Amino acid sequence: MSAREEVLAAVRAALVGVVPAPDPPRAPQVRPPRDVVAHFAERVADYRAVVERCARDELEARVAAALAPASTVVVPPGLDLAVAGAVEDAGLAARELEEFEAVVTRARVGIAETGTIVLDHGPGQGRRALTLVPDRHVCVVAAGQVVLDVADALAVLDPRRPQTWVSGPSATSDIELERVEGVHGPRTLHVIVVDDAQPLD
Amino acid sequence: MGGAGVTGTFVGMPTFPVAARRALGDAQLRHNLGQATATIRAKRQRLVEEVDAAVPTSAADPQGLGGWEALRRAGAAVKEAALRSLPEHLERLEAELVANGATVHWARDAAEACSVVAAVARAHGVREVVKVKSMVTQEIGLNEALEAEGVAAWETDLAELIVQLDEDLPSHILVPAIHRNRAEVREIFLRRMKEVGRAAPDGLGDEPAALAAAARSHLREKFLSARMAVSGANFAVAETGTLVVVESEGNGRMCLTLPEVLVSVVGIEKVVPTWEQLDPMLRLLPRSSTGERMNPYTSTWSGTAAGDGPGEVHVVLLDNGRTRALADEVGRQALRCIRCSACLNVCPVYERTGGHAYGSVYPGPIGAILNPLLNGVGHDDQVDSLPYASTLCGACFEVCPVRIDIPSVLVDQRAQVVDAHRGRRRSGEAVVMRLAAATLADEGRLGFAERFTGVGLRAARRGAGWPGLRRWTGARDLPRPPRESFRAWWRRTGGGTR
Numbered sequence: 299m300s301a302r303e304e305v306l307a308a309v310r311a312a313l314v315g316v317v318p319a320p321d322p323p324r325a326p327q328v329r330p331p332r333d334v335v336a337h338f339a340e341r342v343a344d345y346r347a348v349v350e351r352c353a354r355d356e357l358e359a360r361v362a363a364a365l366a367p368a369s370t371v372v373v374p375p376g377l378d379l380a381v382a383g384a385v386e387d388a389g390l391a392a393r394e395l396e397e398f399e400a401v402v403t404r405a406r407v408g409i410a411e412t413g414t415i416v417l418d419h420g421p422g423q424g425r426r427a428l429t430l431v432p433d434r435h436v437c438v439v440a441a442g443q444v445v446l447d448v449a450d451a452l453a454v455l456d457p458r459r460p461q462t463w464v465s466g467p468s469a470t471s472d473i474e475l476e477r478v479e480g481v482h483g484p485r486t487l488h489v490i491v492v493d494d495a496q497p498l499d
Numbered sequence: 500m501g502g503a504g505v506t507g508t509f510v511g512m513p514t515f516p517v518a519a520r521r522a523l524g525d526a527q528l529r530h531n532l533g534q535a536t537a538t539i540r541a542k543r544q545r546l547v548e549e550v551d552a553a554v555p556t557s558a559a560d561p562q563g564l565g566g567w568e569a570l571r572r573a574g575a576a577v578k579e580a581a582l583r584s585l586p587e588h589l590e591r592l593e594a595e596l597v598a599n600g601a602t603v604h605w606a607r608d609a610a611e612a613c614s615v616v617a618a619v620a621r622a623h624g625v626r627e628v629v630k631v632k633s634m635v636t637q638e639i640g641l642n643e644a645l646e647a648e649g650v651a652a653w654e655t656d657l658a659e660l661i662v663q664l665d666e667d668l669p670s671h672i673l674v675p676a677i678h679r680n681r682a683e684v685r686e687i688f689l690r691r692m693k694e695v696g697r698a699a700p701d702g703l704g705d706e707p708a709a710l711a712a713a714a715r716s717h718l719r720e721k722f723l724s725a726r727m728a729v730s731g732a733n734f735a736v737a738e739t740g741t742l743v744v745v746e747s748e749g750n751g752r753m754c755l756t757l758p759e760v761l762v763s764v765v766g767i768e769k770v771v772p773t774w775e776q777l778d779p780m781l782r783l784l785p786r787s788s789t790g791e792r793m794n795p796y797t798s799t800w801s802g803t804a805a806g807d808g809p810g811e812v813h814v815v816l817l818d819n820g821r822t823r824a825l826a827d828e829v830g831r832q833a834l835r836c837i838r839c840s841a842c843l844n845v846c847p848v849y850e851r852t853g854g855h856a857y858g859s860v861y862p863g864p865i866g867a868i869l870n871p872l873l874n875g876v877g878h879d880d881q882v883d884s885l886p887y888a889s890t891l892c893g894a895c896f897e898v899c900p901v902r903i904d905i906p907s908v909l910v911d912q913r914a915q916v917v918d919a920h921r922g923r924r925r926s927g928e929a930v931v932m933r934l935a936a937a938t939l940a941d942e943g944r945l946g947f948a949e950r951f952t953g954v955g956l957r958a959a960r961r962g963a964g965w966p967g968l969r970r971w972t973g974a975r976d977l978p979r980p981p982r983e984s985f986r987a988w989w990r991r992t993g994g995g996t997r
Contacts, residue, residue, distance in 0.1 A: 302605040305818045309585050309767065312826035319583045322576030325779035326569040328553040341792065389806070392723050392757050411553070412782075412793035425807035426756040426798075430749065449778040457739040457774045458599070460804045463797035468749040471789070472658035472674055473681055473707040475535050481657060481711050482718065483749025483796060 330446055334410045338444045339491055341413025345466020346479055347487040354494045357438065361402055364436045364488045368400035372432060374424025377402060379438065387428050395427060400434035401484075406461075408444040408491075409451045413466070415439055415489060416451055418459040426462055435484040437464075441493045512858030514884035519852040528670070528678045528853045535677045536844040542790025543841060543898070550786070574779040575902040578835035581737075581770045582825065588737040588770045589816065595740025599802025601812040606764075612817050613644035616729060616762050619813055620650045623760055625727045629718075631744060631751045632656035633731030634672065634838050635764050637860040639819060641729065652729065653695075653721050655750035657714050664691040670854030672840035672862070673788055678853065681705040692717050718750065728754035728761050728809070733837065734780060735769045735814075741801040742814070743777065745784060745794050755798050761809040766817050768825075768834040780837065783900035788839040820873030829911040830872045835901040836865055842895035842905060848888055857885060864895035868908040876912065877919025886912035946986065953980040 299307070331337040335351070342349045352360045358380055365371055371384040372395065381402050387395075404422035405415040415437055417423045429435050445451050455461060468483030479485055512518060522528060547567045554566025564572065581588055593603045606612035620628060628645065630636065630652050642652040642663075654663040658676040662669050665687045669675030676684070685705040692699045692713070697720045699713045730751070734743040742763055744751050755761060771777060785794040803812050825831055843849045843863035854862035858881050861869045867885045874882050886909050895905040938944045957980055983991070 300605070301607050301611060304607055305605050305767065305816070305822065306586055306589065308818060308822035309589065309825065312822045313583065313585065316583055319576065319580040322580050322776065322779075323569075323573055325573035325782065326554045326566050328550075328566070329555045344792075345795070396719075396723065409793075414793050419804075419807055426752065427808075430752050430756060448781050449775070452775055452778055457736065457741045457799065458801050460801070460807055461797075461799040462752065463793070463799075464795065465791070465793035466795050468747070469795050470657050470711055470748050472656070472661070472676060473679075473684055473710055474531070475538055475674065475677070476707040478708045478711040481715055481748035481750065482655075482722070482753050 325449065327449060328411055328447055331410070334446055335441045335444050335491060335493070338408050338410035338413065338439075339489075341410060342408075342415075342466070342489050343413075345413055345469075345487075347413075347466045347489055349489045349491070351441075351491045351493055354492055357490065357492050360490050361436060361438065364490065365400050365402070365434070368434055370398045371400045371402065372398040372428065373402050374422060374428055376421030377404065378422060387424055392427060392431060395431035398432045400436060401429055401432040402436045402438070403429055405437055405439045405443065407451050407454055408439045409446075409448060410444055411447040414451075415464050416455060417462045417464065418455060419462070420459065426460060429462065429464075430483055433480075433484055434486040434488065435464075436488045436490065438490050438492060441491055444491070512881050514881050515856055515858070515888040516884065518856035518858060519848075519888070522852040522856045525678075525853070527680065529851060531677050531680065532671075532850055532853050535671070535674060536850050539673075539790050539844045543787060543844070546786040546790060546792060550782075570779055570782060571900050571902055574783045574837075574900055575835060577771060577776045577779055578837075578901050579832070581772050582768065582831065582834055584772075585767065585770065585825070588772055589767060592735055592737040592740060592770060593816070595738065596802055596814055597740075599740045601740070601802040601814050604813060604815045606815050606817045606819070608819050609639035610644075612639050612764055612815050612819065613641055615813075615815050616641060616764065617645055617648045617650065619760065619762050620645065620648070620727060623727060625650065625725075625760075627651045627653065627721070627725060628727045628729050629653050629655050629721055629725040629754050629758065630659075631728070631730035631746065631754045632659050632675075633729075633764065634860060635731045635766050635817065636729060637669070639764065639817070641764070651695075653718075653725075655718050655721070655754060656746075657711060657748060657750075660714055660718070661687060664688070664695070668855055669860065670862070671843060672838055672854075673843075675854075678855075681707060681710065684710050688713050688717075696720055718753075722750075722753040722757055725754075725758050726760060728758040730754060730761065730763045732763050732765045732769055733784065734771045734777060735765050736771050736774050736777065738773050739801055741774065741799050743781075744798045745781075746797075747789065747795045749796055752796055752798055755800065756808050759809055760811045760813075762813040762815065764815045764817055766819070767821050768836075784837050784839055787837075787841040787898065787900040820875075823875060824869075824872035827872055830868060830908050832903050833865070833868050833872055833905075833908060835903055836869065837901060838865075839900055841898040841900065845894040845898050847890060847892060847894070852888075857888065859885075864889060864905045864909075865903070868903075868905055868912055871912050871916070872908075876916045883916045883919070886916060949984040949986060952984065953982075 339349045373384045406418040407416045467479045467487040470481045471477045550566040604615045645652045661676040670678045688699040697717045732742040733745045785791045849863040857866045867888045891906045938948045
């Protein structure tokens, strides 16, 4: 017998006489706060990320200010935002990405309860490596993209697309349990929430 | 590490009582573990209370369980449903993975899984692979197996890197180097990094931030040059063929994204039936594990994606004793485990003896049941000693995010150990238990025996214990003998009335 057949046969043998379990109950959902976008901003800030809110017409200036310390910036195709001096990614090698200090992207969804931004690496978000190698990640989230909790995010996300869920900057507590921000991912996460209703499609 | 038996119990480890006695004498270990477990316990507790407060009592929680209890019941139900219909979910997972462009392999045991990974490395001619922290690859002893094939496997999690550079053993599921202090880590980095890659900078200090920066620069070189990565998975979604890795540092993202080839070793119990059912799991795991609302990075991928990440994706579905555990009616629930380590942090035995005493990559209460369940009992004294590494206080069950009733499984495993040893030379314990049963069953015999209890205890306390009973008395202090028995006291005082 092949390993496949043998493992599956052993699983079936182990479950002889075991009845399937009923469908699991839906997990309990949290009470919506009065202002879900403000809740999102607070929870992102709890991770020692930088968070700010702005109006649509302020966005480009805010992004430029967030990038101020960085001189080399890369952006994904489809960002739909003018970033002065930025290079658009066209399949840069990882070692080339290493030369950039910062990256600007959009996100697919924001989760208020956990302070999470989710990238599904569609237009304006770039492939996965783009938001990983540079040391500063400026992420633009539209207020209309913010949902309450994990279940609401799962409902709008397409599992067939690769995803990266980001909750604050890279961190470790491996040495004496002392928290250090920034090991391998971006050491600075800067989230800008744009107060316009860009609906989730 | 690894090698002995089907799962990685550390080679040559003594039984738990022996190893525990040694660990109790290690002041550094006890101090670090005490501090670490207390800190994580408190962080977790705050979030449990936050969930309780955030879930409305009436609508979402009709039974009035509290938000956290309702959440962990939902999580337990998801994993239980997956396990009870495992064959169909595994076949679905395989079909979806293949449809998404992944190659699926099956492995009966550790050796088979290791040889699949080694074959992929050989096919691509790679001499180095980078690894995401993964319990299952430790369980199967993958690093050693690859080394034997001339392939170097680099751990990229900071704590795993410390352990690997020092050729040490991990002591905690979540923070494997918790037994090392900052000065020791600095010394390890200065001594070892230059031998295996980019050296630690001159004048390296012992601040955790400086040490993390040294690891960042040492490993960045490996991430950028590695052509192949190896990972585990926290969850495998059957209906969509999606693997999920939950991490903090970004080393996982590096491994899952930059190399051309990715091999993920996934225990068959990692299955979650549907994408939506990740809801309770992704809310329970970080809160229970690191005491965070969400871990910094969660990566999901379904096979290959055009122009993004590895072009070649392999998944190894591993049994290695899991079907043995699945067949155990009481122990089956241990396969719900999501490796959060909350049970370690509340265990009074773990807190005092640490992760090495369990002699396995799975320490603590969950290790005390998982190792015997995966390996079977009756053929290794070290494994057989683990179900006894507990006071049965029940704290582990209370915190388990998937409600594994660890105390009940411990008791059942003890019974299985005793049964497995029946038929061998009758142990002193068994003889005494039979004598005790006969004595307690008859009032006359009990009264007769009581007259000698004090004498016997006094004699035993002076000596080194009774011959033939040292395995019992060696781990237990004998009580001070009472002046008179309860029955004698009752007769003398009329039940305390005179």
